[in-house]
Amino acid sequence: MTSAIRPRLLILHQMPSQFIRPLERVFDLDYKDTSVPVTREQILSRIRANPPDAMLFPGGIKIDKEVLSTAGDKLKMLATFSVGYNHIDLKECQKRGISIGYTPGVLTNGVADLGVALLLATSRRISEAMKKARNGEWGKSSDIMWMCGKPLANSIIGIVGLGQIGLAIARRLQAFSIQQILYSGTREKQFDSEDDKKLFKFVQFEKLLNQSDFVIIACALNEKTENMFNKQAFEQMKNDAILINIARGGIVDQEALYDALKNGQIQAAGLDVTTPEPLPLDHPLLTLENCTIFPHIGSADESARHQMAQVCVDNLLNFFSGKPMVHQLKIDNL
Amino acid sequence: MTSAIRPRLLILHQMPSQFIRPLERVFDLDYKDTSVPVTREQILSRIRANPPDAMLFPGGIKIDKEVLSTAGDKLKMLATFSVGYNHIDLKECQKRGISIGYTPGVLTNGVADLGVALLLATSRRISEAMKKARNGEWGKSSDIMWMCGKPLANSIIGIVGLGQIGLAIARRLQAFSIQQILYSGTREKQFDSEDDKKLFKFVQFEKLLNQSDFVIIACALNEKTENMFNKQAFEQMKNDAILINIARGGIVDQEALYDALKNGQIQAAGLDVTTPEPLPLDHPLLTLENCTIFPHIGSADESARHQMAQVCVDNLLNFFSGKPMVHQLKIDNL
Numbered sequence: 001m002t003s004a005i006r007p008r009l010l011i012l013h014q015m016p017s018q019f020i021r022p023l024e025r026v027f028d029l030d031y032k033d034t035s036v037p038v039t040r041e042q043i044l045s046r047i048r049a050n051p052p053d054a055m056l057f058p059g060g061i062k063i064d065k066e067v068l069s070t071a072g073d074k075l076k077m078l079a080t081f082s083v084g085y086n087h088i089d090l091k092e093c094q095k096r097g098i099s100i101g102y103t104p105g106v107l108t109n110g111v112a113d114l115g116v117a118l119l120l121a122t123s124r125r126i127s128e129a130m131k132k133a134r135n136g137e138w139g140k141s142s143d144i145m146w147m148c149g150k151p152l153a154n155s156i157i158g159i160v161g162l163g164q165i166g167l168a169i170a171r172r173l174q175a176f177s178i179q180q181i182l183y184s185g186t187r188e189k190q191f192d193s194e195d196d197k198k199l200f201k202f203v204q205f206e207k208l209l210n211q212s213d214f215v216i217i218a219c220a221l222n223e224k225t226e227n228m229f230n231k232q233a234f235e236q237m238k239n240d241a242i243l244i245n246i247a248r249g250g251i252v253d254q255e256a257l258y259d260a261l262k263n264g265q266i267q268a269a270g271l272d273v274t275t276p277e278p279l280p281l282d283h284p285l286l287t288l289e290n291c292t293i294f295p296h297i298g299s300a301d302e303s304a305r306h307q308m309a310q311v312c313v314d315n316l317l318n319f320f321s322g323k324p325m326v327h328q329l330k331i332d333n334l
Numbered sequence: 335m336t337s338a339i340r341p342r343l344l345i346l347h348q349m350p351s352q353f354i355r356p357l358e359r360v361f362d363l364d365y366k367d368t369s370v371p372v373t374r375e376q377i378l379s380r381i382r383a384n385p386p387d388a389m390l391f392p393g394g395i396k397i398d399k400e401v402l403s404t405a406g407d408k409l410k411m412l413a414t415f416s417v418g419y420n421h422i423d424l425k426e427c428q429k430r431g432i433s434i435g436y437t438p439g440v441l442t443n444g445v446a447d448l449g450v451a452l453l454l455a456t457s458r459r460i461s462e463a464m465k466k467a468r469n470g471e472w473g474k475s476s477d478i479m480w481m482c483g484k485p486l487a488n489s490i491i492g493i494v495g496l497g498q499i500g501l502a503i504a505r506r507l508q509a510f511s512i513q514q515i516l517y518s519g520t521r522e523k524q525f526d527s528e529d530d531k532k533l534f535k536f537v538q539f540e541k542l543l544n545q546s547d548f549v550i551i552a553c554a555l556n557e558k559t560e561n562m563f564n565k566q567a568f569e570q571m572k573n574d575a576i577l578i579n580i581a582r583g584g585i586v587d588q589e590a591l592y593d594a595l596k597n598g599q600i601q602a603a604g605l606d607v608t609t610p611e612p613l614p615l616d617h618p619l620l621t622l623e624n625c626t627i628f629p630h631i632g633s634a635d636e637s638a639r640h641q642m643a644q645v646c647v648d649n650l651l652n653f654f655s656g657k658p659m660v661h662q663l664k665i666d667n668l
């Protein structure tokens with residue numbers, strides 16, 4: 001291939017060099033090896049200066065109509081470094097005939113582990129506990145109930161969206177002497193073993209809210225799930241329930257969550273995702289002791305990130321050599 | 335029973351009233367309903383003022399020769415609110431014919447849950463992550479490896495002491511796509527299922543150190559295990575290994591641990607127990623980003639603490655009505 005016909009690839013995040021090298025061989029790269037995040041203005045101006053054939057970007061960068069029309073007809077493929085895709089205007093991509101590669105599957109273990117980490121950090125009050133180990137409060141109470149958390153043993157776990165990640169979280173929590181897993185979503189799942197048929201129960205969303213001691217959000221963000229956790233939802237939850245969100249911030253109405261946490265409508269919440277991200281430093285949720293907030297690190301484990309990078313590289317290489325992508329997002333029927 | 339012949343019980347921690355009431359019916363209580371911890375001088379002076387027939391106290395209070403001889407011949411029973419007993423001079427109790435009740439079993443789930451919480455908090459760098467969600471660093475890096483943690487998937491877990499708690503931790507971690515569990519201790523365990531026989535492998539301590547990605551301390555503190563994790567042990571561990579201690583602080587040589595964490599001999603440590611407790615606020619371990627410290631909250635879950643309190647109450651009531659305790663510590667063969 002001569003340089004003249006090499007496709008141009010715009011990369012919008014920093015990656016270890018072992019993933020850049022195979023791309024360099026095939027693409028003309030527009031890549032800056034720096035951890036400084038790119039601004040929207042910089043993205044638009046780099047697209048204008050060198051219209052790309054493909055773009056590689058993380059879930060935090062919005063690929064909307066303006067970005068797509070700035071790129072114009074030359075753009076044939078998007079490679080998102082994420083399993084989610086609500087940052088991409090899918091209808092516009094469909095209209096323009098742009099193919100989309102994404103990275104499902106490989107981050108399941110990483111996100112499920114982090115989901116359990118967040119649940120335990122919230123239920124066992126880890127943020128408070130770590131503070132007390134450093135501020136002199138440790139050892140200042142003889143109360144046997146000091147720093148007690150909510151037990152998982154015999155609890156009812158509600159999972160909203162029992163997809164690959166939801167199920168991986170369920171499999172982990174299964175080992176914690178829990179009583180039952182309720183799940184809601186678009187359809188009932190078929191389980192083969194008798195044990196699973198007893199453990200998992202498909203229920204209406206309202207019943208899940210009523211009965212669960214822990215409610216875990218593991219569904220995609222879409223028109224049906226946006227602000228699904230609103231005032232009405234919190235009113236239906238148990239007063240000692242704990243809410244965990246490892247999916248997308250937009251599924252939760254954050255003002256209603258603040259009120260629910262402040263007024264004791266629910267006991268505590270753990271969020272790995274917020275609206276917006278990063279959460280502004282003066283956001284009221286950051287003032288609550290019973291709200292544990294992680295900076296969207298669900299897939300931040302070495303193995304998951306390396307595998308996600310490899311899938312992105314393979315999606316790009318395959319697409320431009322006429323082979324099927326490893327994981328292509330279906331956007332035919334929107 | 336008239337007041338004159340009621341046995342006297344000294345209680346050295348605060349408990350919810352539902353556990354005080356049944357004791358009040360049988361004992362003359364020396365109990366202060368306050369969360370302010372009692373000092374050693376106060377303990378000795380309360381014993382002198384009203385020599386007790388029994389004492390109820392948590393694991394943090396040292397019951398040594400001086401305390402026992404101050405109490406004198408009247409003292410017949412100790413009820414410790416703990417599964418550990420290295421705070422009690424057992425030989426002196428044996429000599430004086432004092433019976434000891436303790437609370438094994440009921441805190442297994444709580445401590446095992448906390449062990450997994452601590453492992454995940456350490457491996458996924460939760461303390462750092464929560465700071466970055468509040469100090470403006472979230473969103474300031476486009477590096478796909480930002481805040482990456484060590485994956486559990488395919489890892490080798492080493493458990494030092496596969497007792498009830500060690501096994502409960504193993505059962506939980508089994509669900510996290512791990513590769514193998516190595517364990518060391520006084521004897522090999524018999525497993526029935528073929529799956530377990532493949533998963534669990536009894537090895538020498540040195541081999542466990544050499545091969546494990548995560549090393550979890552879950553053994554009792556005794557002459558053999560004191561300072562077992564010293565300079566030599568850390569030198570045998572992998573440089574990217576993570577050490578978790580939910581057992582007793584004395585099993586780890588903290589100076590050697592500090593050096594190992596500082597020099598990259600091991601990657602990180604998570605401690606729920608330290609020497610002493612509370613850890614002094616100027617302790618060097620508190621300055622390390624790769625050392626996660628919890629204020630001994632292993633059994634701090636509502637269900638575990640309530641069950642521990644109930645076992646203590648039953649141990650006391652049974653002993654003084656001539657019945658066997660629920661859980662009596664064997665001290666015949668020391």
